[in-house]
Amino acid sequence: MSAEDMEMKHRGSDQQNGSLTAKEPPGVETVQLKKRVGLFSGVALIVGTMIGSGIFVSPKGVLREVGGVGPSLLVWTGCGVISMMGALTYAELGTMIKESGGEYAYLFKAFGPIPAFLFQWTNVILLKPSSLSAIALSFAIYVGQPFYPACVVPDAVVKFLAAVCIVLVTSLNCISVKVAARIQVFFTAIKVLALGVIIGVGIYSLAIGNTLWLTPEKAFQTGHTITISDVGLAFYQGLWAYDGWNNLNFVTEEIQNPVRNLPLAIMISIPLVTLLYVLANVAYFSVMTPSELLASGAVAVTLGNRFLGVMSWVIPFAVVCSTFGACNGSCFAASRLCYTAARKGHMVEILSMIHVKLLTPSPALMFNSFIALIMIIPNDFDAIINYFSFAAWMFYGSTCLSHIVMRFTQPDAERPIRTPVIFPALVVIASLYLIVAPIISEPNLWYLYAAIFILAGLLFYFPFVYFGYHPPFMKYITMFLQLLMNVSPPTEAPK
């Protein structure tokens, strides 16, 4: 589209900030994100982001920390319970505040713009892109492995494949919300099926008598005494596999009938994933002894190699599909956070714009992926997960606190779903523990850097948001990018 066409289409530019605004003639579709997420795709957005690479590799991390089969299973169940309590809290928040952006919208409403700004700053710049790149790296390892049967996949190849995955997922999301939602459903079905295969192998293995490590005497035999910080670290590993339980809350405005579908999708998804995860772990422990599990690089693949014979390729293939789908779900939700924050003036204006024909938030999608591509470069994957969890739980805790606070500050707000206060209260306690335990057990300067990073957001908040300073050249950059990407600010929803 030429600049002239653009002018025609967007008659009248918004004089205040200099951006071109879409003013559609009557009868023409408004430039807006459409409500394309139904119950099915809602479940897929949760389940399909939760199930990524974690359940195929993290059982080793949990077992390493707590040392026994029984405690491991308890940790996996506990992680499911915490996620469920968090998600039920978010069900009340999401039906009370029907805005996209998840925690951002809730923190804004409860505590005002500064905590919301710090949340979006940390998530948009750091957490969302780093989780996308972490999942893309797992995808890359599993795609590359068949080509290097005798050795580990070279680093450069892994990084290249991860970049391809991010670019592909972003392009699909930029092209169509409908396509992205369908892809999500398709890959979710594959990964649930794959876990079904793993659980099936477990049932078979139990049936032929491999129950030794699941008997009470053996299950609670641990290699070492479990300290309170071991439990914390084990929870970190498990909770990474459950992360994504809040994903649907980022897209509330795009859910059809959100008051029904958001809580329903939550209540279907989290128990389903918990059940699948716990049973998958039972399967692993029936097929392998704890020491074999600790020696295995990827537990699910070891299980497949032992029991699936010529079909053992199914497992790595499933991990590839699973991680690809999780990247898609991550990208989908992260872009909505960035888009919502930009709409409120907390991010540069271009990120609040929508492609005028495809009706996708393409600038936000591209921005998220651009940072994720940069984050592929450093090597330390475990570190990414650890610092990710530390900061993520700070915000999950504050959001659950906002639920409790708003019961007092906004007692009359309409709440179609009321979650008992005990749930957010327990999540607040759990998150305090998760934040403090690793700092005490392994004090590390990185936690300080993370805290400094979060607070550094204020250096941007005060000049650009609070005092509203807009460098004059910004409006030209915005206009140039608008013409380049064919995007415009969303028009008002038809009443």
Ligand code: ARG
């Ligand atoms: N649970 C996923 C996995 O096991 C990771 C999810 C990352 N979080 C997110 N919001 N994308 O791989």
